[in-house]
Each structure stands twice: as structure tokens, then as C-alpha cells.
Amino acid sequence: MRTVLIAALGLTCAMPALAADMPPKPVRLGLCAACHGETGMSQIPGAPNLAGQRLDYLRKALKDYRDGSRDVPLMRAAIGPVSDADLDQLARWYSAQTPQTQAPAQP
Structure with a gap:
């Protein structure tokens, strides 16, 4: 019991440090999250994690979609005239997320 208590206390103390490593949630996350999910796990078929x-x-990739180097009209429309700073926040947010396994689709 003592070992479990010590382990729980250690995890509790470590949680703020782990949260500090997570970048702040981007202001422009909403539209991206509609397809790619807030944590980067796809919400619709065909959208990559x-x-x-x-x-x-x-x-x-985000800059290429915005500038038209990657010719995907849906992505170019979704990104629109987003600044480099906003694109950087989005890239940092999604790269910091932990991939999760997805449950198989139900028939």
C-alpha cells in the first residue's frame, strides 16, 4: 500500500511538468479539428491522423497547402490566409499530440 501511495504521489507531482511541455491550444484549431480531430486523430474517413x-x-505541409504548392482545394480553402505564426502553432500542437490506436469500424 505504501508503494502505491508513493507512486501516486510521484505521478501527481509530475503531471504539471508534463502539461508544461504541451504547447498552448492554437486559436485556429477549430476548423482543423473538424476533420483531423482536436488531438490529431481523424474524425472523418480519408482525413489523415x-x-x-x-x-x-x-x-x-501547411505552408504548401496555403501557398498552393500542394494543390488540394479543400485544404487551401480551410487554411485560407493564415499567418506563418498561426501555421507554426498548429504544427506544434499536432506534433506534440500522442497518436492513439483507433477502434475498428463497426459493420
């Missing part, structure tokens, strides 16, 4: 993707990859 973004949780845990490399920061540099996400940052470049």
Missing part, C-alpha cells in the same frame, strides 16, 4: 507527425513536416 496528424498526432505525433514531425514538426518540420507539418509546418511545411
